[in-house]
Amino acid sequence: MTFSVLKCPNCGEEYNINRNKYTCDKCGNILDVFHYDMKYETTKFKGVWKYKNMVHPTISEDKIITRGEGDTNLYRSERISKYAGINNIVMKHEGENPTGSFKDRGMTVAVSEAIRLKFNKTLCASTGNTSAAAASYSALAGIESYVMIPGKNVSTNKLFQAVSYGANIVDIEGDFDNAMADVKKTIDKTNDFYVLNSLNPWRIEGQKTIIYEIMEKSKPDFISFPAGNLGNTSAFGKALMDLKSLDIIDYVPKLLAIQAEGAAPFYDYIHGNKDHIEAVKAETIATAIKIGNPVNYKKARRSMEFSNGIVEKVTDDQIMDAKRVIDRSGIGCEPASAASLAGVLKLRESGIIDSGDTVTSILTGHLLKDVSMMPEYKVLKISDIL
Numbered sequence: 001m002t003f004s005v006l007k008c009p010n011c012g013e014e015y016n017i018n019r020n021k022y023t024c025d026k027c028g029n030i031l032d033v034f035h036y037d038m039k040y041e042t043t044k045f046k047g048v049w050k051y052k053n054m055v056h057p058t059i060s061e062d063k064i065i066t067r068g069e070g071d072t073n074l075y076r077s078e079r080i081s082k083y084a085g086i087n088n089i090v091m092k093h094e095g096e097n098p099t100g101s102f103k104d105r106g107m108t109v110a111v112s113e114a115i116r117l118k119f120n121k122t123l124c125a126s127t128g129n130t131s132a133a134a135a136s137y138s139a140l141a142g143i144e145s146y147v148m149i150p151g152k153n154v155s156t157n158k159l160f161q162a163v164s165y166g167a168n169i170v171d172i173e174g175d176f177d178n179a180m181a182d183v184k185k186t187i188d189k190t191n192d193f194y195v196l197n198s199l200n201p202w203r204i205e206g207q208k209t210i211i212y213e214i215m216e217k218s219k220p221d222f223i224s225f226p227a228g229n230l231g232n233t234s235a236f237g238k239a240l241m242d243l244k245s246l247d248i249i250d251y252v253p254k255l256l257a258i259q260a261e262g263a264a265p266f267y268d269y270i271h272g273n274k275d276h277i278e279a280v281k282a283e284t285i286a287t288a289i290k291i292g293n294p295v296n297y298k299k300a301r302r303s304m305e306f307s308n309g310i311v312e313k314v315t316d317d318q319i320m321d322a323k324r325v326i327d328r329s330g331i332g333c334e335p336a337s338a339a340s341l342a343g344v345l346k347l348r349e350s351g352i353i354d355s356g357d358t359v360t361s362i363l364t365g366h367l368l369k370d371v372s373m374m375p376e377y378k379v380l381k382i383s384d385i386l
């Protein structure tokens, strides 16, 4: 029979899922969800819950809080192919999710779990998109959300979403890393809150479905995406391990985790071959990946090792250059998302990706998430076009 436990990826210790733990009592590592006797059988649902048997096999359907997230589109563009020097490159647009980012995929699972565990308050730290998703799904479930937001570091549009969905806003001095530290302090003191950051292993389960969808439709050589708190990096490797262990795929695509140069502790950790990640003071225009002390770095390393993947870093100029191409192609994305294309271009130029390779790049957020940098444009008069 299928059942799930919380399992330490470091020492193997297991915990009942009803205990609502994030870290291992024995070694302090962040826990994974582990499904015994997992089966790749899809359900009647669409999107994330189509893969219920791989995500949360035992939760009863009446506990599921969903807005029909997932099942996002793939886009091809000649402009993007030319820019990257790769014929076969497609963009998977996670900005098409209900609140405009991939965070909805994790949130539908985590908030459903909060309901299963009978919590009535959720808590998260956020660079913006997590709080938008947390606020929406908590409201849909009829429970209160609290979001710790580093006021000066969040786009107005994302804050607008969280406030509109009725979140309680907790203002934090400093940046995302300070907010995350405050979340940890809070849950050390009280059990009132269900935490929705990606240290919550159920979010990782939901985000795995991005990879299930990609691998169901295609066989890319590379999958690129922006990497900040490393939730996706962790989820994507775990999804590939799932599919490989069940013989659903017969090869493993290489994961390309792309960081912003001013917020690249994972790049330094992997390339420096260090035991521990060293926190940095993050600085980048791409606020969704402006994270200097990512919590999921060990699970993320496992993903890179399993997929024989590459961690690359790109400058803010390279990110904004790639964003302009994505925007002008008619697809559009928020700044952080464009790192996925900027990284591909860099790896193409250095010869690691060949022009004949197939690439899927993940656009993590919607164009309208951040409108603070209006592109230059010219205003015409009617007489100019007559």
Ligand SMILES: *Cc1c(COP(=O)(O)O)cnc(C)c1O
Binding pocket: 101, 102, 103, 129, 130, 198, 226, 227, 228, 229, 230, 231, 232, 233, 288, 289, 334, 336, 337, 364, 365
């Ligand atoms: C959260 C987020 C990221 C970073 O994802 P991680 O899983 O934290 O690495 C990138 N882009 C957007 C738009 C995001 O909202």
Ligand SMILES: [Zn+2]
Binding pocket: 008, 009, 010, 011, 012, 013, 024, 025, 026, 027, 028, 029
């Ligand atoms: Zn452990």
